[in-house]
Amino acid sequence: xxxxxxxxxxxxxxxxxxxxxILLPSFLTSNQSFxxxxxxxxxxxxxxxxxxxxxxxxxxxxxNGGNTSYVHHLLLYECSIKDKLIYSGLCGMYSVRLMPRSVxxxxxxxxxxxxxxxxxxxxxxxxxxxxxxxxxxxxxLEVHFESMIPSNHSIGVHLRFYPKDIKPQYEIGVLTLGTLxxxxxxxPPRLNQIRFPTYCVNDCLKYYLQNNHTMNIFSILVHxxxxxxxxxxxxxxxxxxxxxxxxxxxxQEIVYYNKPYPQINSSSELSxxxxxxxxxxxxxxxxxxxxxxxEMCQAFLYYYPKIESFPLCLxxxxxxxxxxxxxNQNWSLKRSLLINNQLELNFxxxxxxxxxxxxxxAT
Ligand SMILES: *[C@@H]1O[C@H](CO)[C@@H](O)[C@H](O)[C@H]1NC(C)=O
Ligand SMILES: *[C@@H]1O[C@H](CO)[C@@H](O)[C@H](O)[C@H]1NC(C)=O
Ligand SMILES: *[C@@H]1O[C@H](CO)[C@@H](O)[C@H](O)[C@H]1NC(C)=O
Ligand SMILES: *[C@@H]1O[C@H](CO)[C@@H](O)[C@H](O)[C@H]1NC(C)=O
Ligand SMILES: *[C@@H]1O[C@H](CO)[C@@H](O)[C@H](O)[C@H]1NC(C)=O
Ligand SMILES: *[C@@H]1O[C@H](CO)[C@@H](O)[C@H](O)[C@H]1NC(C)=O
Ligand SMILES: *[C@@H]1O[C@H](CO)[C@@H](O)[C@H](O)[C@H]1NC(C)=O
Numbered sequence: 001x002x003x004x005x006x007x008x009x010x011x012x013x014x015x016x017x018x019x020x021x022i023l024l025p026s027f028l029t030s031n032q033s034f035x036x037x038x039x040x041x042x043x044x045x046x047x048x049x050x051x052x053x054x055x056x057x058x059x060x061x062x063x064n065g066g067n068t069s070y071v072h073h074l075l076l077y078e079c080s081i082k083d084k085l086i087y088s089g090l091c092g093m094y095s096v097r098l099m100p101r102s103v104x105x106x107x108x109x110x111x112x113x114x115x116x117x118x119x120x121x122x123x124x125x126x127x128x129x130x131x132x133x134x135x136x137x138x139x140x141l142e143v144h145f146e147s148m149i150p151s152n153h154s155i156g157v158h159l160r161f162y163p164k165d166i167k168p169q170y171e172i173g174v175l176t177l178g179t180l181x182x183x184x185x186x187x188p189p190r191l192n193q194i195r196f197p198t199y200c201v202n203d204c205l206k207y208y209l210q211n212n213h214t215m216n217i218f219s220i221l222v223h224x225x226x227x228x229x230x231x232x233x234x235x236x237x238x239x240x241x242x243x244x245x246x247x248x249x250x251x252q253e254i255v256y257y258n259k260p261y262p263q264i265n266s267s268s269e270l271s272x273x274x275x276x277x278x279x280x281x282x283x284x285x286x287x288x289x290x291x292x293x294x295e296m297c298q299a300f301l302y303y304y305p306k307i308e309s310f311p312l313c314l315x316x317x318x319x320x321x322x323x324x325x326x327x328n329q330n331w332s333l334k335r336s337l338l339i340n341n342q343l344e345l346n347f348x349x350x351x352x353x354x355x356x357x358x359x360x361x362a363t
Contacts, residue, residue, distance in 0.1 A: 018055065018164060022047045022076065022141050023063060023156030028088045029149050040072070041145045042092025046085050046103060049137045056130030056168050060113055061158040062121045068155070072144040072250055073116040076157055079107040079138040091142060096291060107140040108290070110174070111300060113157055114221050116253035123256070126218050129304045130168035133161075144250065173306030175215070175313060177233070177272045178223075178298035183316045185288030185295055186325045186343065187227065188336035189281035195344060196297055200270040200313035201351050208310045209266040215303040216261040221254045222247065222272075223298045227286060230275040233299050235268050242299070247275075249292070254302070264303075270313070272299050278336075285327045285336075315349040 024045050034041060049055075065071060079085060087103045096104065112131065125131065143155050162168055179185060179198045187194050209215070220242050222231040230245040241262055242255060264270070274297035278286060286295050319325065324342050329335065 018161035020049065020159045020161075021063060021156060022139060022159065023154040024141065024143055025088055026154060029154065030151060032090075032149055034147060038094070039147050040092075040094065041149070042090065042095060042142060043145065043149075044091035044099065044103075044140060044142045045088045046079070046107065047139045047141060048084070049133065049139065051133070051135050051137070053135055053164070055133045056162040056166075056171070057112075057125070057133055057159060058130055058162050058168070059122070059124035059160045061123075061160075062115050062119070063156045063158050064150075064153045065115060065119075065121050065155070067153060068150045069117070070145050070148045070150055071117060071155055072146045073114070073252060074144070074155070074157070075111055075115075075142045075252070076113040077107050077140040077142070078110045078112050078133070079103075079140060080109065081106045082136055082138070085138055092144060103140065104290075107138070111221060111223070112139070114252050114254045116251040119253045120256075125172060126216075126259075126261075126304065128169040129172050130162050130170075131172040131174075170304040171306040172302060172304050173215075174311070175301040175303065176298060176311060177270060177301065177313055178274075178296070179288065179314055179316055181288060181290050181294075181296055183288050184319060184325055185297065185317070186327075187276050187278050187286040187295060188339045188343075189278045189283065189285055189331050190333050190336045191340055192277050192279045193229070194276045194278065194340055195273060196276065197271055197273045198297055199315040199349055199351075200272075201315070202267070202269040204313050204351060205264065205268050205270075206266045208307055209264070209268075213266070213307065215264040215301070215307070216305075217241065217257065217264060217301050217303045218261050219254045219256045219302040221252065221300045221302075223252065223300065224274050224276075224296050225249055225292045225294065227276040227278055227281075227295055228274055228297075229277050231297070231299070232273045234271050234273070235262070235264065237269075237271065241270075272297065283331060285331070287325075287327070315351055317343075317346055318348045318350050319343070319346055320348070
């Protein structure tokens with residue numbers, strides 16, 4: 001009798017608590033070695049979730065993150081396509097070209113989890129909230145190792161989902177701020193500070209946050225590449241939501257807030273300001289792009305309750321004089337300062353695409 005009850009309990013737990021480990025496969029970690037010239041190695045693995053229905057993520061643990069000082073950071077991305085993608089191998093800033101293009105382009109945009117050495121190992125989303133994971137999602141795990149790969153345990157994440165068929169009260173939304181990867185971002189060489197502002201204008205928030213809708217921001221991840229030195233996110237020009245100073249490309253952990261969470265409502269306006277240094281570049285300016293040798297300026301706001309059809313609030317600089325983005329010239333400090341001055345004096349930004357698109361649809 002007891003055995004039967006136990007069996008029921010086991011079946012019950014099996015049916016109703018869902019979790020999944022996404023770990024770097026041991027064939028991958030055991031087969032890597034550091035050459036004497038590198039101290040960094042990135043490994044990636046695409047993992048197929050097996051859910052025929054949507055799931056809601058409740059929290060996660062970093063598996064073995066606390067056991068080793070060799071893991072520098074770990075990122076988990078959600079791929080945007082359902083076509084079967086297969087990849088386990090080198091990746092990251094030194095080996096981007098080794099990844100299949102389809103994996104690189106479809107999986108390295110939406111970051112779900114970002115952890116860096118020293119970050120917390122267990123995280124629960126705010127009570128009654130969950131991040132939706134669509135059916136048969138593929139996830140890309142990227143782990144950055146420093147000087148050594150531990151051979152006796154695997155590294156990864158343990159995802160904890162809400163029980164099947166249970167939808168949390170609030171769905172988590174992710175709002176992307178900043179500018180498109182392939183926008184006219186241009187950084188002349190030889191300069192130790194370049195300021196690049198982007199906006200999520202009030203028009204846009206007024207439109208999406210009608211009827212007293214409020215976004216509760218519980219975490220923020222800012223994202224840029226190697227030349228970024230500082231990133232600030234401000235609300236209404238005075239309320240600093242985040243100031244990553246210095247910003248370090250190798251420490252892209254998510255910043256979590258305690259209650260009461262910062263809120264954004266229809267009277268808000270957001271500016272995300274990225275600072276860069278090109279003092280180690282001499283002959284070429286840097287364009288916007290996905291590679292870590294290009295630059296970006298983005299922030300991901302994790303908030304609830306989710307606002308439908310509001311994934312982006314971006315701004316794109318528009319320069320009257322297209323010639324200022326011309327990299328084909330003999331750069332001198334004087335020339336860099338001149339061009340940068342023209343770039344920084346430009347206040348003309350195209351507002352969020354999403355807003356323009358929905359406005360057009362509505363009229
Ligand atoms: C390990 O690496 C070697 C050399 O790069 C390769 O030939 C071999 O197939 C790899 N083994 C596995 C199990 O991936
Ligand atoms: C996916 O789930 C089905 C049904 O539970 C199971 O038969 C199958 O082995 C699973 N596939 C993987 C890759 O886990
Ligand atoms: C450390 O590794 C061991 C063995 O792999 C594992 O059981 C333990 O949970 C790990 N601890 C942490 C804090 O990750
Ligand atoms: C893994 O190996 C390292 C170095 O050999 C050792 O210090 C550590 O205790 C080992 N961890 C486990 C969980 O066996
Ligand atoms: C918004 O909130 C204010 C104060 O809380 C209230 O007076 C007002 O009626 C609300 N407006 C709507 C459209 O719900
Ligand atoms: C938005 O929030 C601010 C500060 O929290 C508050 O002063 C303002 O009245 C709110 N605006 C609306 C439209 O709810
Ligand atoms: C750059 O300088 C070199 C040598 O002084 C000259 O030949 C070349 O035409 C210059 N290029 C441009 C784009 O001005």
